[in-house]
Every structure is written in C-alpha cells, then in structure tokens.
Amino acid sequence: MSAPTTTNAWAENQRIPELSPTDVLVKLHAGSLNYRDLVICQGKYPRKVIEGVVPGSDGAGEVVAVGPAVSRFKRGDRVVTAFYQDFFGGAAPTEANSDKALGGSAHGTFRQYGAFDEQGLLPLPSSLNYREGATLSCAAxxxxxxxxxxxxxxxxxxxxxxxxxxxxxxxxxxxxxxxxxxxxxxxxxxxxxxxxxxxxxxxxxxxxxxxxxxxxxxxxxxxxxxxxxxxxxxxxxxxxxxxxxxxxxxxxxxxxxxxxxxxxxxxxxxxxxxxxxxxxxIEVGNRTQFEEMIRAIEASGIHPVIDPTFFHLKDLPAAFQYQYDQKHTGKIVVSIE
Ligand SMILES: NC(=O)c1ccc[n+]([C@@H]2O[C@H](COP(=O)([O-])OP(=O)(O)OC[C@H]3O[C@@H](n4cnc5c(N)ncnc54)[C@H](OP(=O)(O)O)[C@@H]3O)[C@@H](O)[C@H]2O)c1
The missing domain is CATH 3.40.50.720 (NAD(P)-binding Rossmann-like Domain)
Structure with a gap:
C-alpha cells in the first residue's frame, strides 16, 4: 500500500505534506479530550494557538510510512504522540522546547493521518489498545x-x-x-x-x-x-x-x-x-517521564479509566458538549477509524 496523500482532519480534508527524512506518518486510531482542548475550541486558551489548528492533545495510532532517516520506528509499529514534541528531559519545558504542543501551537490528533518527527512519538504500552493508549499524552x-x-x-x-x-x-x-x-x-x-x-x-x-x-x-x-x-x-x-x-x-x-x-x-x-x-x-511532562510511565503501566497492569460513551471523529462537537456538561468519568475517547 502506498502512503496516503490526504487526510480528513476535524472539519476539513487536508493534504498530507511530503515526509521529511525524520518524519513518521501515523494512521491515528483514537484521540481523547482534555479540558485544554475544550478551552482552545472556545477561544479562551491563554497560550499560543496556531491559526486553523487541528485540535487534539492526545493520540494513538499505527505507523504507515517512515522517512529515510527514521531509526526509532518502522511500518506497523503502534505509537502514541507526545504532547510536547520537543521536550525530552529536564524539570520544565523552556520556550524553545515547548513551542510544539499538539492541538495548540502545532496541529493535533483529531485527523486520520498525521506526520510527526520520530522524536515526538513513543511506543504504545504493550498492554493497552489504541483507545486506551490515546489517553496518555496529556492527562496521564x-x-x-x-x-x-x-x-x-x-x-x-x-x-x-x-x-x-x-x-x-x-x-x-x-x-x-x-x-x-x-x-x-x-x-x-x-x-x-x-x-x-x-x-x-x-x-x-x-x-x-x-x-x-x-x-x-x-x-x-x-x-x-x-x-x-x-x-x-x-x-x-x-x-x-x-x-x-x-x-x-x-x-x-x-x-x-x-x-x-x-x-x-x-x-x-x-x-x-x-x-x-x-x-x-506542572506542565505535562517530558519524554523521559513518559517512558518511565509506560514501563510503570506495563508492570502494574493499569488500564486507563475511559468513559463508556465513545464518539467518532465526525461527532467531535457532541463529545465536547458531553465534556462541557461534565457527564464523563475519566477520559472521553474519540475513535478515528
Ligand atoms: N498543567 C498541565 O500540564 C495540565 C495538564 C492536563 C490538564 N491540566 C488542567 O487540569 C485540569 C483538569 O484536567 P482534566 O483533563 O483532568 O479535566 P476533565 O477530565 O475535563 O475533568 C473535569 C472534572 O473535574 C471535576 N471538577 C469540576 N469542577 C470542580 C471543582 N469545582 N472542584 C473539583 N473538581 C471539579 C469534575 O469531576 P467531579 O464531578 O467528580 O467533581 C469534572 O468531571 C484542567 O484545568 C486542565 O486544563 C493541566
């Protein structure tokens, strides 16, 4: 199968840019809602939001193509997205490594396909499915x-x-x-x-x-x-x-x-x-902490608490309404098939 060239993102169809040498193209299977995503959609978020941003701070999916210099992942790998794409270690993100936050200062996960630098992805915990994995990047x-x-x-x-x-x-x-x-x-x-x-x-x-x-x-x-x-x-x-x-x-x-x-x-x-x-x-966390957390999830057998009401990407407004009405317990997951 050749790599796709367009993706349905929230509310529009977009071209998928050509992969750079270190890019990984991910077929996103699920994302989940964070309070931040709601505030961004309401236009009240106090931090940088790019024009026409694709929302979604969390995502999990499958690698469908890799750039020629990618060494961390291969086609078929199951991955989760890092919230801060460039925050790898240290006590708190600096201005430089917090500039790419998914769903705010960079396009987020509510789309079928996304190209991410390989450094901004982590392996999905082996004990979790995509929906569960799609809850980890921000809240967990x-x-x-x-x-x-x-x-x-x-x-x-x-x-x-x-x-x-x-x-x-x-x-x-x-x-x-x-x-x-x-x-x-x-x-x-x-x-x-x-x-x-x-x-x-x-x-x-x-x-x-x-x-x-x-x-x-x-x-x-x-x-x-x-x-x-x-x-x-x-x-x-x-x-x-x-x-x-x-x-x-x-x-x-x-x-x-x-x-x-x-x-x-x-x-x-x-x-x-x-x-x-x-x-x-607290500002979410760095990639080293994410790796530590993944090991802890695998070792302890923790499964994220997911609200039983699932939404599909096309029903995103209904998912936000459900969150706004505080009807949820745990994570609201949006399926992107
Ligand atoms: N600093 C960071 O890095 C970071 C990262 C993630 C999230 N956050 C922030 O953390 C907060 C929670 O995020 P979330 O994703 O967990 O939100 P969420 O899933 O939308 O949680 C909302 C829940 O908070 C509870 N709540 C509402 N009003 C409350 C009150 N007056 N007192 C105590 N609890 C109340 C409600 O639970 P009950 O009905 O059970 O009370 C509600 O269901 C948000 O403000 C978000 O922006 C910050």
Whole structure:
C-alpha cells in the first residue's frame, strides 16, 4: 500500500505534506479530550494557538510510512504522540522546547493521518489498545509528573485528588499502584461510588463538605496531611489544598477548572512557608517521564479509566458538549477509524 496523500482532519480534508527524512506518518486510531482542548475550541486558551489548528492533545495510532532517516520506528509499529514534541528531559519545558504542543501551537490528533518527527512519538504500552493508549499524552503524564517529577511517591504516602477528570483518575491509579493512601473529592455521590470501586480509600463530596481540605487532612494516615495534592481547580480550590498538605508535601498546581478568579482570602506565598510545603507548577511532562510511565503501566497492569460513551471523529462537537456538561468519568475517547 502506498502512503496516503490526504487526510480528513476535524472539519476539513487536508493534504498530507511530503515526509521529511525524520518524519513518521501515523494512521491515528483514537484521540481523547482534555479540558485544554475544550478551552482552545472556545477561544479562551491563554497560550499560543496556531491559526486553523487541528485540535487534539492526545493520540494513538499505527505507523504507515517512515522517512529515510527514521531509526526509532518502522511500518506497523503502534505509537502514541507526545504532547510536547520537543521536550525530552529536564524539570520544565523552556520556550524553545515547548513551542510544539499538539492541538495548540502545532496541529493535533483529531485527523486520520498525521506526520510527526520520530522524536515526538513513543511506543504504545504493550498492554493497552489504541483507545486506551490515546489517553496518555496529556492527562496521564501530567499525573505521573505531579506524583513523581520532583521526588518519587512512596508506599505509605497519602495523595489527595480533586474530581473525576482524566488527570485525577490517572493520579489515583498511579498512587494506588505505588501503595499510597488515596483521598479523592468529587461533586456527586454516584461518582463517589465509582471512586470507591477503583480502590480509593476515602471520598469527600466537595459540594456537601466545603472544608474538604481540613477533612482530608484528618482522614490522612495519623492526620499528618497529604504528601501530594493534585490541584486542578485553580485559585478557588488552592486554599483547601493547602489545608490538606503535609509538611514537606507537594501541591501540584495543574489546572484551572473553576477559572482564574481569586477569592478575597486567597492564600499568599507565606502559606507555603508556614506549611513547609512545595507548591509546584506542572506542565505535562517530558519524554523521559513518559517512558518511565509506560514501563510503570506495563508492570502494574493499569488500564486507563475511559468513559463508556465513545464518539467518532465526525461527532467531535457532541463529545465536547458531553465534556462541557461534565457527564464523563475519566477520559472521553474519540475513535478515528
Ligand atoms: N498543567 C498541565 O500540564 C495540565 C495538564 C492536563 C490538564 N491540566 C488542567 O487540569 C485540569 C483538569 O484536567 P482534566 O483533563 O483532568 O479535566 P476533565 O477530565 O475535563 O475533568 C473535569 C472534572 O473535574 C471535576 N471538577 C469540576 N469542577 C470542580 C471543582 N469545582 N472542584 C473539583 N473538581 C471539579 C469534575 O469531576 P467531579 O464531578 O467528580 O467533581 C469534572 O468531571 C484542567 O484545568 C486542565 O486544563 C493541566
């Protein structure tokens, strides 16, 4: 079969550019939605977005053609896309190696075929299918980096997560596989039941318990607090997160689900000082961490939590609506056959 020359991408048919020597042409089989993709489509994303961008931060597919200098992959290999195409190692991406973020500053994964530099792809974990693999690039790596990026999470540590979105559910699965105690918040008692079935030790409904931070600390082993907090809410939840953190613990500043507005009693930087904790900004993660995470997924037998409602590429608006309405638990997967 000769390599295809056009691809259906979200909303249009595009020409596939000629492969450069180090390019790999991937037949994408699935992508998944991240909160970021929704915000980009709403035109509210605070970072660089190229004109007419093909959305999609995550993707998995099969190699159908390779440029002459490609050495990492061959035709038929199953691959996942890296969110940052050029961020291979180091604590945080620099301006130079964060310039190609899929679905924002570079075309994303909601298309049938995509050409990627071989350095921007990783092997799909052998234990996962395409739909599962299509959930890893952004949410899973963010969770992995939040737990392990500065210091590895240890058995016996305590992790607090917020809500039942992609990042939090991956953090829950990685933390449980490490042998940590997990405390999770959610908005609904139905979702609480799903969290308990996943193995979460304590669940707090944040709608019923506005002081969930202090409650989480009380529930943590010996009431010492949590060694990691997965902070996805933003300025309006960080005060509670700081109530829950253990001395020496890390608050991973990841998201802004409730927006950017601050309350009047928003904590100052002194709060981190008095609680003797690390407040760490997270930007997904690098390729070395991705490789580490893949090994951990294969070794632990983790399968990503995927919402049972699947969407096809042509139904992308419906998938975004489903995400916007917060009907999902875990990752919303979009199939691209
Ligand atoms: N910094 C980074 O590198 C990075 C990477 C990935 C994502 N993010 C950010 O992290 C956040 C989460 O991303 P995601 O992909 O996991 O989102 P998602 O899958 O869309 O998760 C949404 C879930 O968050 C929960 N939620 C909503 N409002 C909440 C609130 N007030 N308090 C606590 N939980 C609330 C809801 O769960 P319940 O109904 O169960 O409460 C909802 O289902 C987003 O802001 C995203 O932009 C950042």
């Amino acid at each position: 790596l963010t969770a992995w980096n939040s737990l392990n990026g500065l210091q590895y999470l240890k058995p016996g540590d305590c992790v607090l997560t917020q809500g039942t979105g992609g990042v939090s559910l991956f953090a829950i699965q990685f933390a449980l596989a490490t042998g940590a105690t997990v405390i999770a918040t959610t908005s609904s008692n139905t979702k609480a039941e799903k969290l308990r079935r996943l193995g979460v030790h304590h669940v707090i409904n944040y709608r019923e318990e506005p002081n969930w931070g202090a409650k989480a600390k009380a529930l943590s082993p010996q009431g010492l607090g949590c060694q990691r907090i997965i902070e996805v809410g933003g300025p309006k939840t960080v005060k509670q997160s700081l109530q829950a953190v253990a001395p020496g613990g890390h608050v991973a500043m990841i998201g802004f689900l409730i927006g950017f507005e601050k309350d009047e009693d928003h904590p100052s930087f002194l709060e981190a000082f008095s609680r003797m904790c690390v407040v760490r900004g």
